[in-house]
Amino acid sequence: MLEAIAPLALTLTALLVAPALAQDPPDPPGFGPPPSLGAGGMGPGGFGPGGGPMQRGDLKVLEQFDADHDGRLSPAERTEARAWLKTNRPRRGGPGGPGGPGGFGGPDGFRPGRGGERDGERNDAPADRHGVRVLPGEVASFADRALFDPEVVRTIFLQFPQDDWFAELEDFYRTDVDIPADVVVDGQTYRGVGVHMRGNTSYQMVRTRKKSLHLDFDFTVAGQQLYGHSATNLINNNEDPSLLHETIGAWVSNRHAQAPRSNLVRVVVNGEDLGVYSNVEHFDKDFLEAQFGSKKGSRFKVPPDFSGGAALKDLGDDLAAYKRAYEIKSKDDPQAWQRLRTLCGCLGNASDAQLQQQLPQLLDIDGALWFLALDNALLDGDGYYSRGSDYALWLDKDQRFHVIARDGNEVLGSDGPPGGRGRRGPGGQFGGPPLGPDGRRGPPDGARPDDARPDGARRGGRMGPGGMRGRGPGPGGGMRMPTVDQPALAMADDTARPLIRRLLGIPAWRERYLFFLHTVAVTSLDPAVLAPRIDAWQAAIDPLVRVDAHSLEGHDAFVAALGDAPQSLRSILRTRHQKLLADPALQGPWPAISDVGHAFVGGPGDDPALRVCARGGDGTAAMTLHFGTGNLGPFTAVAMADDGQHGDGAAGDGMFGATTAPLPQGTAVRYFVEATLPSGRAACAPTSGGARPTALTTPGAAKGQKKQERDG
Numbered sequence: 017m018l019e020a021i022a023p024l025a026l027t028l029t030a031l032l033v034a035p036a037l038a039q040d041p042p043d044p045p046g047f048g049p050p051p052s053l054g055a056g057g058m059g060p061g062g063f064g065p066g067g068g069p070m071q072r073g074d075l076k077v078l079e080q081f082d083a084d085h086d087g088r089l090s091p092a093e094r095t096e097a098r099a100w101l102k103t104n105r106p107r108r109g110g111p112g113g114p115g116g117p118g119g120f121g122g123p124d125g126f127r128p129g130r131g132g133e134r135d136g137e138r139n140d141a142p143a144d145r146h147g148v149r150v151l152p153g154e155v156a157s158f159a160d161r162a163l164f165d166p167e168v169v170r171t172i173f174l175q176f177p178q179d180d181w182f183a184e185l186e187d188f189y190r191t192d193v194d195i196p197a198d199v200v201v202d203g204q205t206y207r208g209v210g211v212h213m214r215g216n217t218s219y220q221m222v223r224t225r226k227k228s229l230h231l232d233f234d235f236t237v238a239g240q241q242l243y244g245h246s247a248t249n250l251i252n253n254n255e256d257p258s259l260l261h262e263t264i265g266a267w268v269s270n271r272h273a274q275a276p277r278s279n280l281v282r283v284v285v286n287g288e289d290l291g292v293y294s295n296v297e298h299f300d301k302d303f304l305e306a307q308f309g310s311k312k313g314s315r316f317k318v319p320p321d322f323s324g325g326a327a328l329k330d331l332g333d334d335l336a337a338y339k340r341a342y343e344i345k346s347k348d349d350p351q352a353w354q355r356l357r358t359l360c361g362c363l364g365n366a367s368d369a370q371l372q373q374q375l376p377q378l379l380d381i382d383g384a385l386w387f388l389a390l391d392n393a394l395l396d397g398d399g400y401y402s403r404g405s406d407y408a409l410w411l412d413k414d415q416r417f418h419v420i421a422r423d424g425n426e427v428l429g430s431d432g433p434p435g436g437r438g439r440r441g442p443g444g445q446f447g448g449p450p451l452g453p454d455g456r457r458g459p460p461d462g463a464r465p466d467d468a469r470p471d472g473a474r475r476g477g478r479m480g481p482g483g484m485r486g487r488g489p490g491p492g493g494g495m496r497m498p499t500v501d502q503p504a505l506a507m508a509d510d511t512a513r514p515l516i517r518r519l520l521g522i523p524a525w526r527e528r529y530l531f532f533l534h535t536v537a538v539t540s541l542d543p544a545v546l547a548p549r550i551d552a553w554q555a556a557i558d559p560l561v562r563v564d565a566h567s568l569e570g571h572d573a574f575v576a577a578l579g580d581a582p583q584s585l586r587s588i589l590r591t592r593h594q595k596l597l598a599d600p601a602l603q604g605p606w607p608a609i610s611d612v613g614h615a616f617v618g619g620p621g622d623d624p625a626l627r628v629c630a631r632g633g634d635g636t637a638a639m640t641l642h643f644g645t646g647n648l649g650p651f652t653a654v655a656m657a658d659d660g661q662h663g664d665g666a667a668g669d670g671m672f673g674a675t676t677a678p679l680p681q682g683t684a685v686r687y688f689v690e691a692t693l694p695s696g697r698a699a700c701a702p703t704s705g706g707a708r709p710t711a712l713t714t715p716g717a718a719k720g721q722k723k724q725e726r727d728g
Contacts, residue, residue, distance in 0.1 A: 318343070550578065
């Protein structure tokens, strides 16, 4: 259970925002920029022409004003840069267009968001809206708990030396300039932490000081980290009155596979409480080291792309096409781009036989299957199913890609009372017609789009899990908004989503994916498992929401969002759980695996072999050992035999076994066991399969270690 927390008795915690843009832009895919903006579309952070990828890249200001070349701007240098920005910042649609950086609004433009300010005023909260005063000595400390411990709600204190810190952060929004601040977490002070505002509509649609932030702990102090992390993001939970979507999505995902972690924190700036945020793990080298045990390789961010062009489609041989759809976050490596083109070409053009042979050398198959299973189970409105973008790719040192979720603030739709301000209605109540069995959207035969709404009324504004509010996907297979009815095999034949179509087109991979999806449904989404977690989170942050003067939705909306109304978060979770369990593709029986064991065998001084045994349940047709060497890399499949040679019983007793070839001493080994029934149904032990296999090291010293020992 979460620690009991009094209104002012929480600890400081650095928060991580899901890397990238926090919310959906206001226009649907395929519609492109409004005519008044011209063909050029929005500026940085907005749509590209024709509803394509959002234009990326911060405005480059640092180099121009960094007179002492120390990689950051001093107060005097920032003053000069701010003056320059007032007259030189590009605007959406050109210098005369409306808004500032990122399209809608900006430091000098109109802000259509919430918060109570009068139109045309600066984004500051009005004078009569100040958060309660909080001091570091008034909150509890959790110095012995991990940064993303889901059972902890810390407080993070930011202290800027300047009184106009908010205006300065706004002025440098969507630039490459960070503002230094001292940060206090669990009673310890971190000097000179770089801070900048981040997000898209989480910035544009919010007119209080409660903006999403990115924190860079080694900005001025080399090597400075917060509990092993150099950077973190604070997400303001815009349009999420429950404040829990990001945290729930991360908690579920991390029970099964590699995904960004998240927990809840309270943020206090210059002594003023800004309320509850989500602390989301940053997609950087620290994340890779923690999740995969390796920092090497190339990191790609896939920004929002409402054309579907960033869905790992084959874009041809011209690397420029890939560079328009994907963004490399690590050192720009031409070989990494070429490898991405090879992956997309394989998904687009290989035969099924070629795919099974070639794709495991290019892609972490089990990781990708888990990525799809979690995206589907959690109804990620920013994910691969919905828009074919807003995810991350990592090319490891062995030249294999890993697909990683990001931007989890739109999982599980949204909540809030009927007619309230929640960003979504569950299962399509606020949107267009639900997805059909093939995962595509369209009204029932002879029906109008608005017939999907009980009152027949059309709602304007943003999309919901029920769809794009009467608008379907744009050309090129852009958006497919999920609903609680989304089937297990949604989009399995959709050419606009090659990762789904090709992976699920291979029977063995499809069965493993279905097992993963079923595992999420019967474990993590089970109300008996998840409801106590939600209860604990709600109890921990309720006192904070009550006193939050900057709350984007208010305490009443928070309570309603976590109640039992049809549009509440709990209702969405219950309905999604029931729909998955009833899905025809997820019906049993499923294989049973028990008594999994392993041993290294071989003579003294010899390289050992790995022997693995496991018992299959009734009806098991086959069992397979999947093993690999090293921390990364593809698995080798070895058939396991029920021949009495690997267990204590006789042949035919249901105990299967297999022995690998001898492996060098001191070698890291990974393995998992897979059982199949005559129907093709599959199960894995561990249940995460190759995403989190059993990890071992063969006895003896590795060759390099032996040489080092001999050399003394």
